[in-house]
Amino acid sequence: MSARPAGDDPWRVNADLHCHSTASDGTLAPAELVRRAKAHGVDLFALTDHDELAGLAEAQATAREVGLAFLAGVEVSVSWADETIHIVGLGIDPQHPDLVAGLAALRGGRSGRAREMGEQLARAGIVGAYDGALALAGNPALVSRTHFARFLVERGVCTDVYDVFSRFLIEGKPGFVPHRWARLSAAVGWIRGAGGTAVLAHPGRYALDDVRRWALFSEFREAGGEAIEVVTGSHTRDEYGIYARHARDFGFQASRGSDFHDPVESRMDLGRLPPLPDSVEPVWRRWT
Numbered sequence: 001m002s003a004r005p006a007g008d009d010p011w012r013v014n015a016d017l018h019c020h021s022t023a024s025d026g027t028l029a030p031a032e033l034v035r036r037a038k039a040h041g042v043d044l045f046a047l048t049d050h051d052e053l054a055g056l057a058e059a060q061a062t063a064r065e066v067g068l069a070f071l072a073g074v075e076v077s078v079s080w081a082d083e084t085i086h087i088v089g090l091g092i093d094p095q096h097p098d099l100v101a102g103l104a105a106l107r108g109g110r111s112g113r114a115r116e117m118g119e120q121l122a123r124a125g126i127v128g129a130y131d132g133a134l135a136l137a138g139n140p141a142l143v144s145r146t147h148f149a150r151f152l153v154e155r156g157v158c159t160d161v162y163d164v165f166s167r168f169l170i171e172g173k174p175g176f177v178p179h180r181w182a183r184l185s186a187a188v189g190w191i192r193g194a195g196g197t198a199v200l201a202h203p204g205r206y207a208l209d210d211v212r213r214w215a216l217f218s219e220f221r222e223a224g225g226e227a228i229e230v231v232t233g234s235h236t237r238d239e240y241g242i243y244a245r246h247a248r249d250f251g252f253q254a255s256r257g258s259d260f261h262d263p264v265e266s267r268m269d270l271g272r273l274p275p276l277p278d279s280v281e282p283v284w285r286r287w288t
């Protein structure tokens with residue numbers, strides 16, 4: 001069955017509602033990202049930095065300048081069961097005090113974690129990783145595994161960041177430090193409190209069996225989550241169909257976003273994903 005009504009084509013809107021700038025672990029400035037999105041034919045664009053809103057003003061101003069429809073966004077790090085999951089907030093008010101305070105607290109945990117990651121890597125024979133990652137991030141509150149990954153590539157320890165994430169920085173490998181992020185209900189609450197829509201990011205990336213996936217989707221929906229990413233740079237083509245079916249089963253709308261970080265490193269560039277399947281309802285109907 002198609003969710004697609006006649007005479008109305010939001011399915012063909014080139015929406016890219018997930019990407020990262022230098023305000024988190026991307027390598028392009030917010031203005032450069034907006035210009036790249038425009039050049040790639042994106043019709044509706046959201047910047048969604050990890051736990052950070054600092055790039056939104058520049059992105060918004062540039063989007064106005066080049067005539068690109070823009071949504072203020074964020075990608076919130078959450079600990080759920082023993083998994084780290086990501087919740088994208090779209091159409092948020094970047095000034096909302098609870099959101100601003102919640103994200104500031106989350107970022108506060110990053111530098112201690114990064115120091116521990118550096119110590120672990122040193123014990124594995126790789127020295128200077130914390131300083132190297134910090135130099136790439138430019139701010140101790142923003143240091144992420146991505147910056148460590150880039151350092152390990154620069155150092156010649158790994159061939160690319162995908163090689164890093166198979167040998168380091170993941171559970172059971174050197175450089176992995178377990179961390180408590182936000183609670184799922186808090187993250188969704190901040191997003192909704194700031195007038196935004198909560199979207200479960202790249203559900204195919206989490207290690208969940210059927211029972212745990214059902215539990216996560218149910219809890220997310222109960223907390224006020226409204227959509228899941230179906231077509232994302234983090235899913236395989238097979239997963240587009242699988243998560244479209246889950247979206248229908250759970251009554252979620254669907255989102256689409258490249259999760260672009262860098263022109264060389266990222267597998268998917270801005271605006272280049274295939275359209276959403278006809279069988280799901282685009283989350284962006286409310287904005288177009």
Ligand code: AMP
Pocket residue numbers: 025050077143144145146161162165261
């Ligand atoms: P952190 O928030 O510090 O745990 O870093 C998470 C970031 O690392 C993600 O947003 C991605 O940019 C990157 N990342 C995590 N896992 C992978 C992976 N398997 N392949 C490539 N990048 C990854």
Ligand code: MN
Pocket residue numbers: 020025050146261
């Ligand atoms: Mn990232």
Ligand code: MN
Pocket residue numbers: 075086201202
């Ligand atoms: Mn993510």
Ligand code: MN
Pocket residue numbers: 018019020075259
């Ligand atoms: Mn992301």
